Each structure stands twice: as structure tokens, then as C-alpha cells.
Amino acid sequence: MRFAHETLPQRVCFASGEAASTLRAEVERLGARRVMVIAAAAEAELAQQVTADLPVALRWSEVVMHVPVEVAERARAAAAVHEVDCLVSVGGGSTTGLAKAIALTADVPIVAVPTTYAGSEATSVWGLTERARKTTGVDARVLPRSVVYDATLTVSLPVPMSVASGLNALAHCVDAMWGPRVDPIDRALAGEGIHALATGLPAVMADPAGLPGRERTLYGTYLSAVAFSSAGSGLHHKICHVLGGRYDLPHAQTHAVVLPYVLAFNAPCAPEADRRIAAAFGARSAIEGLQRLRHDVDAPKALRDYGLEESDVDDAVQAVLDVVPAGNPRPVTAGSLQHLLRSAWRGTDPSTMTDGKEDRR
Template sequence: MTSFTYDGLPGRVVFGAGAARTQLLGEIDRLGAERILLIGTGKEGVIGARLCAPFADRMIATFTDVRPHVPTEVAERARAAAEHADLVLSVGGGSTTGTAKAVALTTGLPILAVPTTYAGSEVTPVWGLTDRGRKTTGTDQRVLPRTVIYDPELTVALPVDLSVASGLNAMAHCVEAFWAPQRNPISSAVAEAGIRHLVNGLPTIHAAPSDLAARGELLLGAYLAGSAFAVAGSGLHHKICHVLGGAFDLPHAQTHAIVLPYVLAYNLPNAPQAGDRIANALARPDAVTALRELGEKLEIPKGLCELGVTELDIAAVGDDILAIAPADNPTPVTPAGLRALLHAAWSGSDPSRHTT
């Protein structure tokens, strides 16, 4: 048995269809909150306002200026809105949770998160801010939400294309947990279970978007994915996607969904046991082919070129990725290897042909 250290992260999870309608006020009371800042935008803001109607007298403000990758100027405006709050209520996806985390990072305010996507950020202590095209991430226990309410009913309105991309983003958290810097047997077991739930739910959601049981499978998979990622840390896949997303303002979930098979193919020759476990969880003999075919079935864009990224863009970010690439990545990250990986992910070519 390998020796390891596992730091279980604190946090309360409330899970179930209708949980946001029936248990939100009780969870707010449990945290002793009387002055609440709601963060949510668009449809999420409407959902949040509806959920908060029974305790509208406690709402001091609603912040709707949410942006992907949390630009620093957005973070500052959100912090100003939270000046008199004693709780940040986040209702939405990863960008909304990220904005709440930016507030908690400097104010120490507790977060109650109600996810409407499968981002998983709500169970991690990881924050991210973007300043002039460069995204910086870090880890701080202050940004870890105190309570998370998972309600499959709130995800039914999420469009199919965003649902499957968000689900594959959660899949990336699971896959990367097998070789991230703080990996351990517990995080790997959690990640493997997360893959099983995600692969159970994704095809059904694509065919029947209102299937509440499948939505529950994805939410449970996303929770497990985020939990594994929170402990294991960030590896090569996330380093690549954070640089790309910050530099070119790319859609977060779609970027992760596209890049995932290529990083998997890059690492598998030097991580065969991880590959076997991932393939086993996917119920397929070849993990790379399984993920590639799953993406095609779910109609995910094949390459970054479909998101508007150019070959020159790909060439421009190589050094930034190399500077933060994990030293213990299963396959050493070399300039030539990274160029081949990025170009394959850009063009959308067969990832199994670009292993090192």
C-alpha cells in the first residue's frame, strides 16, 4: 500500500430535486445570515430572485455583472457590492461561483452555492482572476463554499450544448485527478466514481434534456469530480485551458471538452494504470477513443479552431503554458510535445495519433 496524505475538505452538501426551493432558507439560517448578496446573471439571476423571494427582506443587493474567467475589474465591483453583506449566495455556473470566490478571497465572507451547471467549482478552494488576458489561479480555504445545494431541477433549463460541454468539463476534472500533483488513492477512487456517473448521464441528457434522473447523475458526477480535483490539484490539462481561456476569452466548458482527449492521449503512454482505470469507468477498452467518440456523439466542437482560435494564437501561448506545466506530469512536457498536442487540439485531428 502506497503511503499518502489526504486532507478532507470541509463543507456541507444538500442534494435532491427541489432542494433549492425547500431547503435554501433553512441553510441560510444555519449560517446565521441576515444580509445577503446574491450573485447571478441572466436566467440564473431570475432563478436566484425567485428562490430568494421568501426572504427578500434579507437581500441587500444583487450582482449581475458576471463574466467568464472573472476579470479583475468585475471582481472589484462585486466586492464593492458586498460591502455590508454577511453572506454571498451564488446561483449559477462556474463563472458565477468564481465571482463569489473573488469576493470571499478578500472579504472572508462565507459562500452558499447553488450550482446550475456541472462546473464543480463549488466544492473546490481554487480561485481564478484574469487581468489583461492573463489568468492567475490559486488555492485558499476562504473561497471554499460553506454549503452547496445541488438541485437537478435547476439544471433542466440549461441548453443541451452547454449541458454536455459542462459535463465533459467535469469529466476533465476526474481524468486529471489521476495524475495531478496531490493525487492519492482516495481522490482517484472518487474520480473513478465520478466518471461512471457522468458517462451514465451525458448520452441521456443529449437525447432527452428534461430527464431529471439523468440530470441528477450529472450533478452527482460533477460533485465527485470537483471533490477529486479539489484534493488532487491542477495538472497539465487545466494549465493549458486556463492559459487559452484567459488569453482568448474562450468558453470555459467547451475549451475543456475539446482539449481533454489530447492531454489524455499525451499522458497515457506513461500512465498505463490510470488509463486502465479511466477506460474501466468509461466501460470501453480504449479511454482516448471512448472520450473522442463520446464528444462526437454529444456534438462537441472537434477542435479549438471551431471556437475562433487561430494557428498563430496557439503558437503564441506555448511559452506561457510551458512556464507553469507540472514537473511531475506523466509524460514530460517538452516544447515539441506541447506544440504537437496544441496543434492537434486546434485542428481537431485524431488524438490517438499524437501520443509521444
């Protein structure tokens, strides 16, 4: 065994019902005096509650999915005018993503307060979209200095969105199993993350207002993000970044739909990952375990349900091919990728995918 693993320098505070007091303590610990609170309009009331005791210099509500460059530039300018010395993000991945875009150029710390299961708060990955192209990168400056996890803040997240967001987190775990920088620690974290999400999401379905399922899912989200940030972006995320940036598809639902097709494509050529994922699900195979979970939580099924046109499939093939990770377990061709995307567009059974043959139906 030989590997190099880098642990991200981040403080994680996990306690249900304590977001406001924990957040105040974390901001004080950083010595911040002029805080910029970033929260979408839909989260404004919640953000007001958890940030009431902070020295807020600016509240920012323009939050847009996939973080368009022009939105980031406006937020950066406002942060500079108000001489902000700390960013507090209250919300999901788009909100955290905007805070990261500001930190990338302003070099100020972020304290993230997640209200979904996006996982962006635990990674050093940033993403910006310009002219229908999403660009991502890794930079230590965008890693939130602290994360305040409070499961009560996710209770208001509707069950369908909770499912999609949780499956997005699970996609981090799966991609981490064969990411370009994967190591044994990443795989261990990802395995535990899959198990936590596979038990947490059905509990959220059964009792949306209950905390045990929400806490379990939030815990799995953190593990998934740490594993993914270390292992690097695999085929699944490359596909979803192209689809999201190019066609403005909803982030979580896109990940939830695409995941089983990438897993069915890669797993036969990644037997160790297949075994680990299957074990985390308590299933005979990785795809069996994932499909069982997707059935139990009524997961999103087809890209055509979320705005992707059939003609977009062929258009996306080359854009994805240009960013396929070199170390993917299985070679990716235009034909195999077209078949994968067409299957995801239709929502066909991923276990029936052929070995890279173009689907001519």
C-alpha cells in the same frame, strides 16, 4: 500504501425540486442577515425564485467569464458598502468564481446553487484574470460552506452547453488521476465521477427535460470537483487556464476540446490511470472510452471553432510551458506541446498524435 488526504469541510445538499427551501435552511443555519445574491442577468428570474425567502441586501448581476479583476473589485466594493454577511451564488462557474473572489478578501461564507456542471462549487480553487493572464490559487476561505444541488435548475441548460459543461467536469476527473497531490481516494472519487458522467450525459442527450440524466451528471460533477480539488491542477487545466485567460475562449468548450489530446498524450505514460479511466468507461482504453462518449454526445471538436486563431497556437506554447506541473506523467517539450495544441486547434483524431513530434502539415 502511504498517503495523506485532506477532506474539505463542506455541507452538500442534493434534492431535486427543493432548491428554495434547502437554500433558506442553509442561510438560516449560517445565521446570515444580509445576503448578497450573485446571478448573471440570464439567471435573474431563476435566482429570484430560489432566493425569494432570503434576507437579501444586494443583488449583483455583473458576471463575466474568467472573473476579470476589475469586475471582482467592483463586486467586493459593493459587498462592503452593503455590509454583506453571506454570499449566495446562483449559476455556473463564472458566477461561483465571482463569489469566491469576494470571499477571498471579505471572508464571508458562500452558499452555492449550481445551474451547470462546472464543479467550482466543490473546490477551494479561485481564479482571476488580469491583462489576459489568468491566475489561480487555493484558499480555504473560497470553499462554499454549503452547496445546494437541484437538478431541476439545470434542465433549462441547452443540450450543447450541458455536454460541454459535463465534459469540463469529466476533465476534472481525468486531471485528478495524475494531479500533483493525487492519492488513492482522489482516484476512487474520479473513477466514480467518470462513470456517472459517462452514463449521465448520454441520458441528458436522450431526454433533456428528464431528471435521471441530469441528476447523474450533477452527482458526477460533484465527485469530479472534490477529486480535482484534492489532487491539484494537472496539465489539462494548466493548458485551458492559459487559453481561456489569454484569448478569452469559452471555458467549458475549451475544456471539452482539449481533454482528449491531453489524455492521448499522458495515458501511455500513466498505465494505472489509463486502466482506471478505461474501467470507468467500460472500454479497452481510456482514450477509446472518452472518444466513444464524445461521439455519442456530439462533443465540441476544435479550438478554431471557438475563437482561437492558428497564430495563437505558437504564442501559447511558452505560456503553457511556464506552468506545466513538475509531476506530469510525460515530459512536456515545446515541440510536443505545439503538436498537442495544433491538433486541438484543427480537431484531428487525438489517437493519431505522434510522440512529441511537431506536426508539419
